[in-house]
Amino acid sequence: MTHDGVNGHPAPTGRVAAVVPAAGSGVRLGAGIPKAFVELGGETMLERCVAGLLASGVVDDVVAVVPEDRVQEAERLLAPLRVGDHVVVVTVGGAERTDSVRNGLAALTTARAGAPGAGTDRPAVPGAAVATTGYDVLLVHDAARCLTPAEPIRRVVAAVRSGEVAVVPVVPVVDTVKQVDADAYVVGTPDRATLRGVQTPQGFDPDTLLAAYDAAGDAATDDAGLVERLGRRVATVDGAALAFKVTTAEDRMRAEFQLLSERSLAEGPQTMTFGWQLYRPETDSEPPRAPQEDQ
Numbered sequence: 001m002t003h004d005g006v007n008g009h010p011a012p013t014g015r016v017a018a019v020v021p022a023a024g025s026g027v028r029l030g031a032g033i034p035k036a037f038v039e040l041g042g043e044t045m046l047e048r049c050v051a052g053l054l055a056s057g058v059v060d061d062v063v064a065v066v067p068e069d070r071v072q073e074a075e076r077l078l079a080p081l082r083v084g085d086h087v088v089v090v091t092v093g094g095a096e097r098t099d100s101v102r103n104g105l106a107a108l109t110t111a112r113a114g115a116p117g118a119g120t121d122r123p124a125v126p127g128a129a130v131a132t133t134g135y136d137v138l139l140v141h142d143a144a145r146c147l148t149p150a151e152p153i154r155r156v157v158a159a160v161r162s163g164e165v166a167v168v169p170v171v172p173v174v175d176t177v178k179q180v181d182a183d184a185y186v187v188g189t190p191d192r193a194t195l196r197g198v199q200t201p202q203g204f205d206p207d208t209l210l211a212a213y214d215a216a217g218d219a220a221t222d223d224a225g226l227v228e229r230l231g232r233r234v235a236t237v238d239g240a241a242l243a244f245k246v247t248t249a250e251d252r253m254r255a256e257f258q259l260l261s262e263r264s265l266a267e268g269p270q271t272m273t274f275g276w277q278l279y280r281p282e283t284d285s286e287p288p289r290a291p292q293e294d295q
């Protein structure tokens with residue numbers, strides 16, 4: 001695949017793959033189904049996330065990592081995104097995010113085998129050593145950050161292509177942050193100017209990420225954190241407000257409002273339905289029923 005080039009850089013040649021961890025249960029969101037399969041504006045977060053990566057123009061292939069009982073559904077949802085020579089593979093996640101990303105990395109070694117456009121029933125082998133991926137850049141991008149715009153994705157890929165081994169998109173921290181002890185007493189106030197909130201996609205030189213996962217213990221909240229443990233340097237680029245992670249019901253509402261306002265701009269005013277409505281006992285005969293999510 002040829003690229004248009006990023007920020008004026010000449011079009012690069014090697015391929016870029018993204019692992020999309022989407023196997024979490026979404027306890028904090030509380031939708032009753034795995035979070036990545038919750039719909040926002042009529043499309044699941046998983047579809048939006050994968051479509052957004054491919055639409056950035058700098059991502060070739062995607063491995064979506066989903067709960068075991070959602071593989072068929074994910075295959076069906078993502079099938080329309082298998083266009084051109086994009087390979088979109090679905091594999092099974094694990095108990096922790098780290099396990100899911102590790103499974104996704106294992107699936108990458110075989111992702112190109114069925115190209116172009118092939119799906120997979122190749123299960124990843126949890127914990128399998130991953131020798132090589134054949135990619136120039138690997139991204140890891142949370143399905144829950146499904147409204148991420150193209151710009152931070154392009155900035156991350158461009159920074160890895162320019163020689164950084166690990167790159168994270170960051171945003172300024174708006175609150176003062178305190179460090180506390182085990183009894184919740186404040187022990188320090190880090191200088192806010194030196195702090196950043198970290199988003200995804202995080203981008204890596206493939207050998208560096210694979211070495212980090214080979215060396216990793218069980219859990220890490222952040223892929224770049226594993227690279228830091230190897231003593232390798234992690235670079236930052238500007239993230240984006242819209243790359244926020246949909247974690248709680250409030251985040252879901254924020255995402256719905258965002259999509260609604262985008263549609264309003266494009267098509268005129270819209271009506272939005274949430275999973276709840278106001279009930280006014282004095283005028284309403286019975287409480288409204290919440291729409292049921294598919295199980």
Ligand code: CTP
Binds near residue numbers: 021022028096097100
């Ligand atoms: N994830 C995953 N496998 C896991 C846990 C998380 O692939 N075992 C993914 C989630 O699907 C999500 C991303 O990692 O896209 C970030 O995790 P988080 O926002 O914490 O999602 P959940 O774990 O699903 O949510 P919660 O912690 O509220 O249960």
Ligand code: MG
Binds near residue numbers: 024
């Ligand atoms: Mg979680």
